[in-house]
Amino acid sequence: MLIRIGYDIELGVTAPTALIYMLQVHPSRAADIPAGEAITISPPLATDHYRDAFDNQCARVHVPLGVGSVRLRNTAVVHDSGLPDPVDAGAIEHAPADLPTHTLAFLLPSRYCEVDSELLPFAWAHFSGTAPGWPRVQAICDFVHRHLRFDYQRARANRTALEAWRERIGVCRDFTHLAVTLCRCMNIPARYVTGYLGDIGVPPVPYPMDFSAWFEVWLGDRWHTFDARHNTPRIGRVVIARGRDAADVPITMVFGVNKLQRFDVVTQEVSA
Missing domain, CATH: 2.60.40.2250 (Immunoglobulin-like)
Structure with a gap:
């Protein structure tokens, strides 16, 4: 293609x-x-x-x-x-002591991802009972996808994950920040990704084309793509930049x- x-x-x-x-x-x-x-x-x-x-x-x-x-x-x-984003339902989760050192920075709080907030006890209360690894990350995506309402007109450049969780609204960067934060709360390394994602294989959306945001988590021996905004494997992602959150990739x-x-x-x- x-x-x-x-x-x-x-x-x-x-x-x-x-x-x-x-x-x-x-x-x-x-x-x-x-x-x-x-x-x-x-x-x-x-x-x-x-x-x-x-x-x-x-x-x-x-x-x-x-x-x-x-x-x-x-x-x-x-x-x-x-091809759509790969799915590896058997990808395993690692304890922090067993993670590669290059992933540890993606467990920490960052500008828009307040791991050290009330989201930490919330995450453990809601996701500790899910199967670790891929199913747990998917459960987080499912929650964020349901919890936030997408509204292009309500975009705000300084909205954090905690604020998105409280306000229950946002755009793709807000969906991504909240999912990244909840993953980090559960000791799963997660990093923010920005890039191109067109309406390939899906109905076109009724608002102007923009850059998109999604995230990657470390499971097994590599990074895997997840998207809490669309919450389904998509075709044609083209990565521009990766970082801890949107502050790293303006x-x-x-x-x-x-x-x-x-x-x-x-x-x-x-x-x-």
Whole structure:
């Protein structure tokens, strides 16, 4: 399967600043984009490219005085298996003492995932009786999927997992933060993922295409994909970045006053 991805994002700025963007496909999918990505910045500006601590591809754009707006555009074609997310119902859960050390950071509280809150006793009261491993993570996804009501108009950039749990509303990042937090409360390493997820194999949704958020948990000997928002295996996920929560993987971050002037995202299947 071939999937066309891309975006057209424009930010208005009023003073010299720096803009960080994490809008390149994750290195783990580089082999699936043989022609590469066609990222452009208008006007052309000096840019530093680097990898962060989670191996995400990042860039810092130097925005000088007099630049009224910065426009980021990209288009690429990704080769994908066309298969839904793998399911491994027998994947086992490990005690913290037996986990690989590289997973331990994903057990800790983070900016939007308050493991050290009232969610901790709630998680143990509601999920300790479920079978450990895959069934327990699926039970958490089932709960979050039922507990939160998706409302694109009620998106809020600073809503935490605890607040989403209390307010019972959110968008995909809120579903993901709450599920990640509940998994960590149960000592299951969980990390936040952002990327492209189009309406492939499902009815199209009645709101604009956007980037999506889901999560991965460490079970058995590897990371597995889960999605509390859709709560079903999906086709065509393209990872951009991974981190502890949304604070680690901002699509764009401007150090100063700015205004979003344009935001278009494309994710669609194309013929060979």
